[in-house]
Amino acid sequence: MESDLISVLIPAYNVEKYLARCLRSVLKQTYRNLEIVVVDDGSVDQTYAVAKKYAATDARIVLLQKANDENVAKARNYLLDHCHGKYCVWVDSDDCIKPRYVEKLYQAMLNHNADLVACRFAMRFFPFPILPPLRKVKRIYTGDKILPQLIYRKGIVLWNKMYRMEIINGDEPVRFDENYCYGEDLLFNLRYLKHCQTMVCLNQRLYAYYWRTGSESHKQFSCSHINLINRLIELCAKETDPVVKQALTGWVAFSCCAESFLAGKHGKQHDLTPVKHFAYQNRHVLYKNRLAKPYLKCMLWLGLKTWCRPQKPVYIKDKGN
16 A cells, blocks of 8 residues: 655745644654655754754655745745655645545545545644544546636645646646745646646545744735736636636636735735726626635625725717817
8 A cells, every 4th residue: 555655845944843743743644655855945943953853763754955045936846856756745844734644645546546636624723723524525526627626625725735746747847936936836736737637625624734923825915926916817818728717717806806905904005906907807707606615705895895996997088179
């Protein structure tokens, strides 16, 4: 059962308080044939020392170091270039996984010859415990049904999924776009799904996501947010598959609304006119999507009435000569 090597990829930056908990959960995995690759992305605290301590106790831990260039996409590509597994999973250095996380995802990958396996996750806020698992039901999606499910149900993140390295390192290698240090996981998944034929979704919460202020995903609004939104709008325009286009357009419409809110909250004076107009023009794409959760639709509706309301164009009436 454990003939295939699976790479557990962990980018780490200034997480001395959390890395030990993360590594302990990985070392407790019931699936033992693991390559645990940790890259210290130029931390200025004791992150490397913590990782080195655990690497000394288990030969499966491969510890790497690189200079920090404030670009998590480069750190993720660095991990992909230094791993050797047939499959890979991503674990954020401040999160943890259930003991059967790798085993469950790997079993589903084999049993259904899948290209991607995703599980549910628990949002953990101190001091509340992880929610109990739901009933054990799995669903299988193929072709253009994969992306809508991924966006609206399983999330566009990396850390609750198992990927096939044969696809990542294929004829058209899938890598993180280093021009984007925010939303790199979404762009990576969109590239990966172009080569994905089958996805299995497990209805079990096997990953614990810790909400932590100050983490990379919770940094304040910046130009990188707008750059990502503009990139997503471009992808919507270029998409030719109608099912994929509809799912992506609806989600981007909501994202435009969310980024507009963040910009206003942090007092950023970016030109959000194109962003607001995209949200307004494509609002019904999200409203009519059955997979989209009600709170997404409500937030978009509320945003378009308030902070994301686009200015009406001014028309100059031609009075003639």
